[in-house]
Amino acid sequence: MKERKIYLFILVSLLIGVVVGSAMSTLYLKPQITVLNTEITDLNSRLDSNLGQIENSLTDLKSQSERAQSQSSAMEAGLNSEISRLKTRIDSLEDAKNRLDQISSELTDVESQITGLKSQIQNEETIIDVYKNVSPAVVFITSTELSYDFQLQREVPSQGVGSGVVVNSDGYILTNNHVVEGADTITVSFKPGEEIEAELIGTDPPTDLAVLKIDPPPNLPTAVLGDSDRVQVGMTAIAIGNPFALARTVTVGVVSSVNRTIDAETADIIFGIIQTDASINPGNSGGPLVNSRSEVIGINSAILSPVKGSVGIGFAIPINTAKKVMAQLIETGRVSRPYLGISGGSVADFPAELGLPEKGVLIVDVITGSPADKAGLRGSGTEVRVGSTTYPVGGDVITSLDGSGIKTIEDLLEQLQKKEVGTRVTFGLIRDGAEISVDVLLEERPQQ
Incomplete structure (x- = not known):
């Protein structure tokens, strides 16, 4: 019983404290709440004012955007028109360029023809001049x-x-x-x-x-x-x-x-x-x-x-x-020519079975008393049969004249024609498989 009374006393004390604290708080906080309400009201007023300004700005921005969009559309239309005009101009210029290229090609052809005509005229003039000078x-x-x-x-x-x-x-x-x-x-x-x-x-x-x-x-x-x-x-x-x-x-x-x-x-x-x-x-x-x-x-x-x-x-x-x-x-009154005094043939005209060198002139005969005879050149003293044909063998093979190679009888004759009567020349020979050289004093060819 006594504990219950204590509990009630504590409870009543708490309630009294709450009521007293609430009253005290109200008395203390009321002025502050009033200030806060005033500030809130003022803040709302400013917010409304700012919102109005923002709405006005947004309206202006929207108006400006609409004007810019309108201007952009106008500019785009203008640009498209200008681009179209430029494309037309480019196409026209390309046509003109193609025409100029064609004209240039035609001019090149004309210039080529003119050059050809000039060349022909020059050739004709050259022939005319030659005829006048020489005829x-x-x-x-x-x-x-x-x-x-x-x-x-x-x-x-x-x-x-x-x-x-x-x-x-x-x-x-x-x-x-x-x-x-x-x-x-x-x-x-x-x-x-x-x-x-x-x-x-x-x-x-x-x-x-x-x-x-x-x-x-x-x-x-x-x-x-x-x-x-x-x-x-x-x-x-x-x-x-x-x-x-x-x-x-x-x-x-x-x-x-x-x-x-x-x-x-x-x-x-x-x-x-x-x-x-x-x-x-x-x-x-x-x-x-x-x-x-x-x-x-x-x-x-x-x-x-x-x-x-x-x-x-x-x-x-x-x-x-x-x-x-x-x-x-x-x-x-006559022409003096050097004379060697041999007869022979290109070794290429003889069969390989004869075992001759690859190039040169085989001496077949040496004319008695000729420069070749006096120098000791040798003709072919024996014959060899190959198949049904008999060939001379054993003669010297001329391979060079004064250092110039002799491959054929034509080479030998051409080189001899370049020499003067009374000239001493050196022949490179192959004799019995060995390379030797022999000097010959060329005499004048007997007159026919």
Whole structure:
């Protein structure tokens, strides 16, 4: 009972404390609450004011955004219009460029045609100039040979015609041997109806060359002799002559090849021949082959044709060869050539069974008393049969001449032609399988 009273007392005391504390708190906090309410009211007022400003700003921003969007749309439309206009302009410029490219291409074609025409005109002018410079020195040659006709009981003349070229003011004329060979009388003419008697100074059948001489008239036209060692394939080649008795005919082509070889009627080989596709026909023989500088580079001599007419293969004796021959003919009336005195053949023409070297010239015979005989060169003294053919063996094999290799008989003949009579030369030989060298003093070739 006593504990219950204590509990109640504590409870009442607590309630009284709460009531008293609440009253005290109310009395103490009321002014502060009033201040807080005032501040809250003021804060709400400011918030409302700020919210209004924010709403106004948002409205302005929205308005500005709408204006910017409108302006952007207008600008985009303008840009699209400008882009479209620029595209149209670009397309127009591309069309203009394509047209300009086409015009440029057409102009290039026109320029090419003009260049071609200029080149053609220049070529024509060159040919015209060459003809004017050289043709006055080209002569028409008539050779007359008398033969006795036993039926008619009298001499009957037969004539041949050809061409020649005046090479100096003394009246010397270069031509072909076959043009004047066997002639009893020779005349030349610079124009129809005016014939001049010509003297035969000398002939050289191995090169098919001959030299004539006339008494030089005043202002005798002469041709300039060039350098045939400088002739190259592709150079312009102009032939002037009298084909089929058609005086001073000019034909034009190119140098088709150089250093050809042709066989002379004497069985000699003519080296260094110039081949041309300039039309050369019977009657052109002896006339000049000329370059674009009006220089004589060769003497027209032969054609290769099954119909005895031009088929685009003509041959001219190089003028450097003609100069050497002409100088000797004028000085002595004949041409002096070095002489070895052997017969033989290229080892490549013999069968491998003979065991010869791969290159060189096998000496078959040595002419008694010849320079080769005097120097002790050996011919082939025995024979060997291979199959059904008998071959000479045992002779020296020539492999070099003064250090220059000799592979074929043509090499040997060409090298010998370059030597002078009285020159001592050294031959490289293979004798009995051993390499040796022998000196030979070249003598003058016997006149035929």
